[in-house]
Amino acid sequence: MNKKEVIFILLNGFADWEGAYLSTYLNWGVKPGGPVKYTVKTLSISKDPVTSIGGFKVLPDYGINDMPEDYAGLVLIGGMSLRSPEALQIVPLVENAIRDKKLVAGICDASYFLGVHGFLNHVKHTSNGLDYIKQAGDKYTGEANYVNEQAVRDGNIVTANGTAPLEFCREVLYALNADTPEVIEKSYQHWTNRLTPK
Amino acid sequence: MNKKEVIFILLNGFADWEGAYLSTYLNWGVKPGGPVKYTVKTLSISKDPVTSIGGFKVLPDYGINDMPEDYAGLVLIGGMSLRSPEALQIVPLVENAIRDKKLVAGICDASYFLGVHGFLNHVKHTSNGLDYIKQAGDKYTGEANYVNEQAVRDGNIVTANGTAPLEFCREVLYALNADTPEVIEKSYQHWTNRLTPK
Numbered sequence: 001m002n003k004k005e006v007i008f009i010l011l012n013g014f015a016d017w018e019g020a021y022l023s024t025y026l027n028w029g030v031k032p033g034g035p036v037k038y039t040v041k042t043l044s045i046s047k048d049p050v051t052s053i054g055g056f057k058v059l060p061d062y063g064i065n066d067m068p069e070d071y072a073g074l075v076l077i078g079g080m081s082l083r084s085p086e087a088l089q090i091v092p093l094v095e096n097a098i099r100d101k102k103l104v105a106g107i108c109d110a111s112y113f114l115g116v117h118g119f120l121n122h123v124k125h126t127s128n129g130l131d132y133i134k135q136a137g138d139k140y141t142g143e144a145n146y147v148n149e150q151a152v153r154d155g156n157i158v159t160a161n162g163t164a165p166l167e168f169c170r171e172v173l174y175a176l177n178a179d180t181p182e183v184i185e186k187s188y189q190h191w192t193n194r195l196t197p198k
Numbered sequence: 199m200n201k202k203e204v205i206f207i208l209l210n211g212f213a214d215w216e217g218a219y220l221s222t223y224l225n226w227g228v229k230p231g232g233p234v235k236y237t238v239k240t241l242s243i244s245k246d247p248v249t250s251i252g253g254f255k256v257l258p259d260y261g262i263n264d265m266p267e268d269y270a271g272l273v274l275i276g277g278m279s280l281r282s283p284e285a286l287q288i289v290p291l292v293e294n295a296i297r298d299k300k301l302v303a304g305i306c307d308a309s310y311f312l313g314v315h316g317f318l319n320h321v322k323h324t325s326n327g328l329d330y331i332k333q334a335g336d337k338y339t340g341e342a343n344y345v346n347e348q349a350v351r352d353g354n355i356v357t358a359n360g361t362a363p364l365e366f367c368r369e370v371l372y373a374l375n376a377d378t379p380e381v382i383e384k385s386y387q388h389w390t391n392r393l394t395p396k
Contacts, residue, residue, distance in 0.1 A: 008254075016222050020214035023252025040253030049257050054221025055238030056206075059247050059255040163389065191361065 003039040004072035006103070006176070007062070009090060009110075010044050013080025016054040018107045018162060021191070022075065022169040030179040030187045037178060038072060045086050053079060064089050072176060073103025076110035078162050083109070083116075091117050101156055105172045108162030115140040124154040128161050166191050201237040202270035204301070204374070205260070207288060207308075208242050211278025214252040216305045216360060219389070220273065220367040228377035228385045235376060236270060241291075243284050251277060262287050270374060271301025274308035276360050281307070281314075289315050299354055303370045306360030313338040322352040326359050364389050 006026050008019055029036040044050045044060040051057050062068070074097045081087060090113070097104050098119060106114045111127040114120050116136035123145060127133035130146050151160035151167035158175055160168035170188045173179065179187075204224050206217055227234040242248045242258040249255050260266070272295050279285055288311075295302050296317060304312045309325040312318050314334035321343060325331035328344050349358035349365035356373055358366035368386045371377065377385075 016218035017215070020218045020252065023250070023254060024214050027253040028251055042254060052221070053226055054218065055225040056221060056240060056254075057257040057259070059257050061255070 003037060005041045005068060005070070006038045006072050006075060007067075008040060008042045008075045008077060009093070010042050010050050010052075010058055010060065010077055011079060011081035011084070011087060012050045014050060014052050014058075014077045015079045015108060015162065016052045016056060018079075018165050018168070019075060019077045021165050022172055025169060025173060025187060026176070026178060030173060031183045034179055034183060038176065041068075041071075043067065045089055064093070067093055071102065073097065073105065073156070073172075075172065076104075076106040076113060078106070078108025078110045080109075082113040087113065094119060098156075103156050103158070103172065103175050105158035105160075105168065105175070107151075107160040107165070107168045111159040111161075112136055114157075114159065115142065120145065120157070120159065123157045124152050125157065125159040126150070126152040126161060127159060128163075201235060203239045203266060203268070204236045204270050204273060205265075206238060206240045206273045206275060207291070208240050208248050208250075208256055208258060208275055209277060209279035209282070209285060210248045212248060212250050212256075212275045213277045213306060213360065214250045214254060216277075216363050216366070217273060217275045219363055220370055223367060223371060223385060224374070224376060228371060229381045232377055232381060236374065239266075239269075241265065243287055262291070265291055269300065271295065271303065271354070271370075273370065274302075274304040274311060276304070276306025276308045278307075280311040285311065292317060296354075301354050301356070301370065301373050303356035303358075303366070303373070305349075305358040305363070305366045309357040309359075310334055312355075312357065313340065318343065318355070318357065321355045322350050323355065323357040324348070324350040324359060325357060326361075 023040045026038040027040040041061040043062040047063040049057040115133045118139040121142040150164035151171045153171040158171045173184045221238045224236040225238040239259040241260040245261040247255040247257050313331045316337040319340040348362035349369045351369040356369045371382045
């Protein structure tokens, strides 16, 4: 099968946990032995290593100028640098992805980033709380579309709270049709059922 | 404060989710504004990038020959390469750490690795199930010390099931006295309470 690339955008201080489940299920398949439709690539502003909150140094596959034309979607991981001037260089990539009806997914401060640049005004979305995303300023006029859930999918746009790496994962897997609904739900329950406090 | 290094051992095909919470809480502190006693470093066989299951390429801080003398402990992350011949080069590092009474923590196939090399025989421990670790062969004689829990801490040795990144994190934070018990428990509940299925 010709695998499509899903591009994870990582800036310095990215949150280790936010893409960990999703990258695994995309790159390895949702179920052992099942289809593997996607391959995970990472992109940052340059190809220099970016350091996670947890101190892992990740070597991006792409810098901003190497962005491939053929890809399935963008996954924006939250963290400490999405409000930095250099993060503005990501905006045209998101514009292009939305124009081309590709997946755009943002978790935690990446949902804020999508809000501040006006990408969430006309789609159902969530973030780290309504008050959190309302700080996003004038370009954010999407309050009526804010949904108080851990993760929200509206067409090709997925947003999530930073506490919701598993719900974010599930909704992106649905958006990308990564496997059957039954397999996607099981992949989610694999973690959530056992995490129920005793 | 003079921060001590906690060294995460990563081989090719390491599991993205297994160290994600722990690296964050160690490297940033368990609670925002609280003490940061540790700094996270990564080590692999060489300093060449290692690729996670999810496709992230991590550039190790250390190769096996750069292992520092002064450090607080080793965290072995599970994955696809712990049964490879090259993984044998990790064994002396674990021997030294145990001799020097430093933390040794292993999750998922890293707990199997600790079992197969005889490090779990005299401590309470867990893994991905008793049958799983019993495959470890002659050097594993620790069945009587196997505990059917998501994560187990016995002195400086912490082991966990691969489905238990949060419990693994909590027990390592306790073993390293990373913050007060109250703060450590809250850091765990931050994730587990909200993950309870609705």
